[in-house]
Amino acid sequence: MGAIKLLILTALCYTTYAVHFELPTSRTTIFGDEMLEGEIFEDLINRNTITGFNINPSEYRLPRTTRPVEYDLLLHVHMERLAFNGTVTIYLHATQPNVSEIIIHTDELWIESVILKKDNVSIPQSFVEEEELDFLRVQLTNGTLEYSDEDIMYELIVNFGAELRHDMTGLYRSWFRNENYTEPVSYVATTHFQATAARRAFPCYDEPGFKAKFNIVIRRPSSYRSWTCTKQSSTREPSIPIANYEEDVFAVTPVMSTYLLAFTIAEYNSTEVYDDDGRLLYEVIARPAAIRDNQQQYALDFGQKLLRRMSDHVGIDFYDIDKNLKMTQASISDFAAGAMENWGLLIYREAYLMYNANHTNSNYKQLIAYIMSHEIAHMWFGNLVTCDWWNDLWLNEGFARYYQYFLTDWEDHELGFDQRFINEQVHATLLADSVESAHPLTASGIGSPTQARSMFTTITYGKGATIIRMTEHLLGFDVHTQGLKYYLDSRQFNTVLPIHLSEALQRAAVEAGAIVEYGPDFSVIEYYKTWSTQGGHPVLNVQVNHQTGQMIVVQRRFNINVGYGTASTNWIIPITFATADDPDFNNTKPTHIITDSITVIDRGSIGDQWVIFNKQQTGYYRVNYDNYTWDLIAIALKTNRTIIHEYNRAQIVNDVFQFARSGLMEYKRALNILSFLENETEYTPWVTAMTAFTWLRNRFASTPYLADLERLIIDWSRNIMADLTYDPQDGESFMRSYLRSQLAPIMCAMNVTECQEAAIGEFNLLRNNETYEVPVDSRNWVYCNALRKGSEDDFEYLWQRYKSHHVYNEKILLLSVLGCTPHRNSLYTYMDAIVTENYLIRRQDYTTAFNSAVSGNEVNTQIAFQYIKDNLTLVDNAFVVRSTLATPLSYVSARLRSEEEINEFEQWARDNRVALGVHYNEIMSGATSARNSLNWVLAAQDDVLDYLINKGDDITTTTAASTTTSTVSTVTADIVVAPPTPELPDSAVTTALSLVLLTLSFCVNVMF
């Protein structure tokens, strides 16, 4: 093997890689629409509002010179004036001698008094707040804290207060109207602490590593109820006389991090489940009308099943973790994330928990199911063992995202989560992780709250989950599970680093003999390091010699803009492959491990036959082949598609589209390979294809060739749409209905007559029959297309439906389609309602609603732009709390279709530079992105058109001479060597991307 390697390396000096055209050296293929609608590159959006550049990240960290052990916290929530105050007593000790200062966190709290005591005797001190670092420094007037092995305990008592916040962090206000918009508003006080907002509710050691126990007392109005992580032990009269108030006393919590605490004070009802001894086990809480309508039943039933299944899986029963914990699932109207895994008080947006069979579509049903799975998995992964610092957040979120899919799949296979992991996690993550600035799973330079927030990315969640899945297949499910049990057992009630995980897995693997076949040098620890400490991922270039069966495999870092990354990065890659001779896609145990940049693998057969690497896409890498082998694969896809696993068909669709986009493959070749789609009927390849086609349609929207491209998409989808039809059938599978709900909107948008007629037919039935309801999975495209073709009166009809509807799933769906109206008056009514504080549309939904207004129709973009110009102050005020003025303008700039529109946009921004303030650069970069898109199309359109015009080319006329597997081919395959390193751009775009970890991460993605 060494000799062959030498030959290849020698050849490297003389030969070029078998790509038939020059790779570009400087360009971007990332444009505004994908950042916004695909929500993929959320961590690349430079918000230009970063603070703390001049402060070293480590300065934000608390010193470890003192440690809290337990807290007593009394919170008095004044619902009548939407404020709170409280007293916290922190029992702490010094961890070393000569400590003269205690530093804890506080942020935007009014600190009334600070007392330090030991053995009930006050110790003189002074305190100072350090705003930039969120520190409360308590300095001893004389001497130092006593220190001994016996942990001498001090009490730090702080009295504090604040208003209930507006921004959905810390302890904040929410509201609901029980039935509909004619009822009075009832306020709710509730919390969201992750990552660094516990310090906004009470002074505390607000880092995950400072775990402690908490004794909570909540003083609230008598008409309200209150909840926290643990069971309520009693309700009592307030310790000071105060009319119409009571105090709820809660059992002490397990040892836990502050960000996992939660409080909810609301005029809510609940449905509970008790054990035989009458102790509370599980409950769902929500506004009374939702409970009355039984909208909580699905969360009640399915959540308990998930909790049981997960308890069995990890071998630690949730109810045995701590006798004081119970499981409360809370529906909250205003919530910044999708949901939050507070230990024992899980909080969800209402649309992600409440279910009504008549109004909750498949999309929301599966969201409820898998968000519950995600949060329930956190009870162990995140809560019982917690990432030691936010730079290793993937140890929490990777597992939660993994179980989000697979725990749900074990409990309800019909929801198709094993299939959808491929589209929604593997493909989406590969994309997010394909830029030079992609952060490694274990990041560096994380200190400030802004930097901590910047870790909540697609990479942290999706790459974490994808690497965990790859490892599961590397070790086998049972061995992997045993390793996780070791991990949880050894670190429970503690924090974790990646080494704790990989050591536990290594132990289980060695005990079971699960890695013997990978050779004596293989170690799970070294394998994990290559995936967790390096950004990006490899593309394997596979060159097959069909005469000998030898395959030369070259690994390079993939780059979506220019093909390959700059650095010579190697990963330890588990390899699986199937061949025409041995088309077994089910055994996903790797047969080879690649560690070097160039490796030779024997296929085990000779003669012309396809080989496909990465069975079921269990490995986290892309695969490119020599042209000859691609032709063999293309022929197999055309003639005998189903012999290749559904996930691998999706893999091929995703890989070739991204190779073409990045310049590694001509579009003509990519589309030739993809032409099997005209016979494809499965979910995973089609959803993968439609995602890529949507990206291409957005590019071609500015050209006269859009119609040609859409004709191809319509042609290829003719069979699948004929199979699905536009009419839901009684008793059809969840996935069939779900696939239709994703494809039909695209068909209608491409003006497919059957789709539009079906939409208008359904809408007429709805309008003309008071009791009729459109099938729940058809409403997204029926409502939207009825509005597109309809009148202002049709808009008014759906607007009223929004205002009066009592199921939040239906309301949010309506918000996402109301912008489909092309009527200027209706759009202005809609945008007025969004930007005015009128208790009609929630702040958390402003972006959904406004994006709908901008993008509901091609003509809307300029109408919405005019609206922003006319109402700049209103729009600014509306978006300032949750995002910035740049957000609505980014929706506009992502849809600028010509140089003229771009120039006009830029001129307006220049004219209003003062008003746009710190957002000016970001707004202008949206216009640059639109121009980059036009330039990309100019460069690529001939290649795409070549296929659109000459698509009749037979695949066999390219390079493949024969499909027989028994005879040795006489065709000489291309010589493959390591692909050349392109010169990387030194453009403004790259500079902006490299700021990723310092950028304020506005969570476009709804994370949970």
Ligand SMILES: [Zn+2]
């Ligand atoms: Zn999570």
